[in-house]
Amino acid sequence: MYKILAVDDSPTVLASIRLALERRGYELYTFQRADEALKQLSTKKPDLVITDLNMPGLDGITFIRQVRANSACRFTPIIMLTTESQQAKKEEARKAGATAWITKPFTPDQLEMVLKKLLR
Template sequence: MTLTVLAVDDSRTIRDMLRLALTEVGIEVHLAEDGVDGLERLAELEPDAIISDINMPRLDGFGFIEAVRLQDRHRATPILVLTTESAPELKARARAAGATGWIVKPFDPPKLVQALRMVTG
C-alpha cells in the first residue's frame, strides 16, 4: 500500500527535501506552502498522514492543525509537526491542537519515514 502524505512548509528547501526523502521510498507527496494552502489542498486529498511546520505566514501550524481537526474526515489523520522549535510549551500547544508527533529540523530522512510508518501503521 502506498502512503500519501501532505507536507505543509513555507520553506521551498524543506519542501524539496521532504519530496526527495519520501518519494524515494515510494511515498506519494503533496506539498503546500502554508496553512491556508494546506487546507485548500486537503479539500482534494485523503492523506494517510500530514506533516506541518509551525512558523508559517497566513496560517501557522497551530491554526492549521486545529482547522484540520475540526473536519470530521481528518479527525484521526496523523499529523507530525516538523519544525526548528523544540520548546516544551510549543510541543504541549501542538499536542493540544491535535498533533500526533513532533520532529525537529533538520530532519533525518530514515527517521522521518520510520515515524510516518509508525503513525500510519
C-alpha cells in the first residue's frame, strides 16, 4: 500500500483527495498547513507528496524546496495540485522539484492515472 501525504489549505479539496485515493487502496495523510506536513515527513515516510501552490504561511514552491532538502524525500515524487495554470509557475515548481502538475478541478481518475505513472 502506497503512502500519500497531501497538503492543501482547503478542507474540501483534501476531502476530495481522500475520497479519490482511499477507496483505491492508498494510505493518506492530509494536512491543511505545509509546516505541519513538513514535521511529519520523517515519521510518515510518504511514497508520494501532493501539494497546493497557494497556501497561507508556507506556499507550495517553498514547501517543495523544503521537502527536497530532506534527504529521505530527495527522490519522492511530488504533484502540484492547483488552480494555477501559468507556464511560469509550472516552470518555477519544476525547478523547485515538482514531478507533475494537475490543474484543479481534477477527477479521481485523472489523479490516479498520474499516481500510477509516478509510483511504478
